[in-house]
Every structure is written in C-alpha cells, then in structure tokens.
Amino acid sequence: MRALIISGVKWDSIWSHAHEFSRALSENYSVIFVDPPGVLTGEQPHLKVLSRRPRGKIQVVEGGYSKRLGVEFFIRFELNAIKALLKENPDIVIFYNVLPGFITFILSKLSRKKIIFLYVDDHVELLNNKIARIITLLVLPLFVKYSDGVISTARVLYKKSKKCPKAFYIPNGVHLDDLKFLGKIPHKITNVYFIGTLGKWVRIEDFISLAKMGFRVFVIGSGERFNELQAIAQNNSNIQLYGYVDRDNALIEIAKNCDLGIIPFFKNKLTDAVSPLKLFEFLALNKPVVASSTVELESFEGYVLLYSTRKDLIEKVMSLKISPKLIKEIIKKNKKVLRNYDWGSHLKKKMLSAVRIITGEEA
Secondary structure, three states: OOEEOOOOOOOOOOOOHHHHHHHHHOOOEEEEOOOOEEEEEOOOHHHHOOOOOOOOOEEEOOOEEOOOOOHHHHHHHHHHHHHHHHHHHOOOOEEEEOOOOOOHHHHHHHHEEEEEEEEEOOOHHOOHHHHHHHHHHHHHHHHHHHHEEEOOOOOOHHHOOOOOOEEEEEEEOOOHHHHHOOOOOOOOOEEEEEEEOOOOOOOHHHHHHHHHHOOOEEOOOOOOOOOHHHHHHOOOEEEEEEEEOHHHHHHHEEEEEEEEHHHOOOOOHHHHHHOOHHHHHHHHOOOOOOEOOOOOOOEEEEEEEEOOOOHHHHHHHHHHHOHHHHHHHHHHHHHHHHHHHHHOOOOHHHHHHHHHHHHHOOO
C-alpha cells in the first residue's frame, strides 16, 4: 500500500514526529512525504533546509519556496499536496495540518482514500494570524470527525479526538538505535542544556535564573526568541548560544557535556498539548531532566523533576546538585520506562497496529 504524508515540517529541517512516523511506516508501506514550501524570511526553522537527511525508502516531494509565511505559502502548500494526491494515487493520506490541507482532505474523502489525522499540536494556538485561527477553529473538528482515524500524541488532544470512531493516544518517543553512544551519567550538576525551537512558548527567563545561580546554560536551537536571548547572553558569560546544530552533532554534544536537560515551557493550551521529543532524547542519553509542569509532562512525575515557578526550578536543580545519589536513582528508573517510548520497537508496533486498524487491515 502507498501512503502520502502531508507534513508541516520539511524533511531536511529540524527532526520531528513526522520523520519518525515516516521511517516506521516505510517498513510496511511505500511512503511519499510532501514537503511544505520553504520560507526565505522569518524565524521558522521547520520551514528551512538546515541539513540534508538520509531518506531511505521514503520519497520526498519538494515543496519549493515562498518569500514569507503568508497567503502565498498556504496556496503553494495546498497546490503541492493536491498535485501529489493526484499524481501518486495513494491508498492512505496522512495529514499533520488542517490549514493548509483542507481542500486536499476533501478531495481525498471524495476519492475514498483512507484518511489518518496525526494530531500532534494544538493547531489554533500555533497560529498568530486571526483569520487563520478562525478558519482552523472551524475546520479542525471536521478533520477529527471525518477522518478514518485520529492518532494523538498528547492526552489533551486525545480527549478532543473522541468523536472519531477510531481514536488512539500514542505519545512521542525516540529511536534508541539512533543513540548507539550512551551519554555519561553526571555526578554533579554544572552544565544545563536546552535543545529545541526557541518559540514564544519557551521561558528563556528560566535560563537567566540558572545562569545567575552560577550554572552554565547551553542553548541549542533557533526561533523567534533567539535574538532576545542573544542580547541577554552578551552580558552573561554563563549563557552560551549555539544556534541551530544538526541533530546528530547536538546529541553527541549533550551525551558528552550535559549534566541536566531542561524543558522550560510556559503553561498554556499549546504546551499542554505537546509530547516533547527532546524529553526522550535527554532520557535516552542518561540525563536527568527538569521540566515545566504541563498536562502531558505531569504523567512523567517521578521520572522528571517538574516545576511551576522559578523558585521551584532552583530548588529542584539544587536538590540534584547536592545529591549524586538522587541523580543515579532517577536515571535508573528512566531506563526502564524509556522502553515504552522506543520508535525502534514498542512505539513502532503500537503505531503500525493503529494504522492497520484504521485502514481495515487489522481487526
């Protein structure tokens, strides 16, 4: 069977759920991955070619380029998806977006394709444009209701997908085979690392608090808050910005030098609906993690040190700093739970089983 994946992230940009899902799916299906158009201006790392990635058995349909993220981008993306649908004639069409994507969704429905909606973000909260938010608010329930199946990566999103008769909750994870090098277990907390997009949802103020306490904070990634943090870092030698770093090199850096991973999100509708990939990468590299207390991350309490305020953050980090024994205990527990989030085995089996149930290949 042939599967067409319409992703919101370019294949050669930041690593994402769409990449892991495509790799897993390609073991049983012919996969065609439709790239969104690249954007020449603005801070959207997921829409820029950052490093060429191996494609394996996955066919990538190039998306071309738009000057900026706007009407031209949405029209070009929708047209690319429609062309791929008509040319490739897939059995399954998989959507990561609702806007653009709605016209392709209608055509897929009329063509009697099996439709799967990958619900990995709160789409309304991601958008800044008021008109786009209103359209998405109207269209999103139709994707949930009329798809043949919905796979959600967060509990909040899963609750919203119950109107679909075949709804699944399958969180994010990591491909453990990719991490053949194991990170050293830290014995003290000196170097704190963040890796990811510096979007509006990231509490860069938490980096500053840790730096003022004498911890060295290393930030890997770019995004709309990068320039703001860069201006602060010029006056604080404890904050070091790498900008974008290729995923493999970033993970090697973390394996060697990281003592503590941090996931500092503002708590809101957007972050409550996120299953952060970076959490699993930190855990796989034997690193303890402090993270904002969001709805999805609350299920990892006991494995991750959760915090709500900056005072709470400092207390949690200091508890690790004064207790190497606590670090070892947390990492020991994390090794066991991580098996449930391995794209190479458990997670892949769950995902492929869900796809087969949705398509009718499995009862």
